[in-house]
Amino acid sequence: MSATSAPVTSLYIHVPFCAHKCEYCAFYSEASSGELINRYTAALVKELEIVADDLKPKTIFFGGGTPSLLNLRQWETILRTMEKFNLLGAEEFTIESNPATVSADKCKLLRDFGVNRISMGVQSLDEKLLDRLGRIHSREQVFKSFDILRAAGFANVNLDLMFAIPTQTMEIWRATLDEIFAMQSEHLSSYEVIYEDDTPLFEKLKAGEFSVDEELACDMYEELISRSAKAGFRQYEIANFARDNGTPVSDPARLEIIGPSRGGGRPSIPSFACKHNVNYWRGGDYHGLGPSATGYVRGVRTRNWSNTPLYCDQLEKGKRAIESSEELPPLKRAGEIAAFGLRMNAGWPFAEFQRAANFDLRKEWDSEMNQLAERGWAARDAETFQLTHEGLRFADAAAELFLR
Ligand code: SF4
Incomplete structure (x- = not known):
């Protein structure tokens, strides 16, 4: 950290272990082995020690993999290290969990150290579909x-769901949504199944065991949007929905657009939105620790080795396990920030983009914005540019226009 720069306020930690590899999963994770998890825990402690001086986390997110798979002793080691380096006390501290690995004693330990948000990977409430996945x-x-x-x-609490799962019908999807809404979680994330190369689900698709019904997938997404609104959620990103309790958020620098809905019909971001992810979509800096994790700090993107033994080797020698490091030209980074931010219903207030990216969206991407508005995919006024309902369905194609 240079003498003048403020410490980074967002921290992601990747836990690369799962009890069993899911059929569709392309994340870096492997079936767990006790010895390797202990070695990983010790390596992570070293990585935290190296990075701690440049961190004052307002948001922390342990993702994976299955972080809830770590046992009490491993969690205590990690959390005590964070305590020692003054990394606790974040406004939002999330841990991803699998419903099969949640226990009362682990929850108590996490709560005692300030974890205040859990993201649970439900995916479906239909036994056959859970099996299929x-x-x-x-x-x-x-x-x-x-x-x-x-x-x-x-x-x-966030609940993660999937739709367009092979053999899932609209009736099953509706029943799942009804049961999920009855649980009254504060947040909901819902993604269409994607078929990544080299996953067993992709192999089955190629072998003709089932086919993809694009029209049904679109209908399921529309059903998700309309039903979640009726259930009191507000969509704030393509796949993310949250409740709003009207509490303004305290960090005006990065999170000022999170808060109660404002007048003028302009979408704002609900108070239970995931602040950690909003920071990504708004182009904020973050440190990424653990195997395969990426970080973005002061114009430099880093990626750790996607290899847990190699990650441990490096840290045991006292150095970070960085595989690649890239300094992005400012305009290229601004284009990425523009593209990420368009995934959000709030789009980009021009002043907010200028603060986040140091470029004027109206100057650098004027014709691209007009092109999208003419196609009906976006709306533009004097202050803001945002994708329309239709545009959000094609957000990836719209985002391409901004990448330089
Ligand atoms: S639990 Fe999550 S990270 Fe692990 S294999 Fe399944 S989808 Fe992948």
Whole structure:
């Protein structure tokens, strides 16, 4: 850290272990082995020690993999290290969990160290579909684990769902949504199944075991949007929905657009939006620790080795396990920030983009914005540019126009 720069306020930590590899998964994770998890824990402690001076986290996110797979002793080692280096006390501290690995004693430990948000990978409440996806949990475990989280005092819980799962019908999707809404979580993320190369699900698709019904997938997405609104959620990103309790958010520098809906019909960001992810979409800096994690700090993007033993080797020698490091030209980075931010319903207020990217969207991307507006994919006024309902469905294609 240079003498003048403020420490980074966002921290991502990747936990690269799962009890069993899901059929569709292309994230870097592997089936767990006790010894390697202990070695990873010790290496992560070293990485935290190296980076701690440049961190004052307002948001922390442990993702994976399955972070909830770590045992009590491993969690305590990590959290005590964070305590020692003054990394606790974040406004939002999220841990991803699998419904099969939630327990009351682990929840208590996490709460004691300031974890205040859990993101639970439900994916479906239909046993056959859970089986098809290769998930290790049952529908009963979803309800049980949710009760354990609430009993432990977690008042901010995200539930992750998938739709367009092979053989899933609209009836099954509606039934799942009804049961999920009845659980009254604060946040919902929902993604269409994607077929990544080299996953068992992709191989089955290629072998003709099932086919993809694009029209049904679109209908399911529309159903998600309309039903979640009726259930009291506000969509704030293509796949993310949150409740709004009207509480303004305290960090005006980065999170000023999170808060109660403002007048004028302009979408704002609901108070239970995931602040950590909003920071990504708004182009904020973050440190990324753990195997395969990427970070973006002061114009430099880094990526750690996607190889847990190699990650451990490097840290055991006292150095960070960085595979690649790239300094992005400012205009290229600004284009990326523009593209990410368009995934959000709020789009880009021009002044907000200028603060985030140091470029004027109206000057650098004027014709691209007009092109999207003429196509009906975007709306533009004196202050803001945002994708329309139709544009959000084609956000990836729209975003391409901004990449330089
Ligand atoms: S639990 Fe998550 S990270 Fe692990 S294999 Fe399944 S989808 Fe991938």
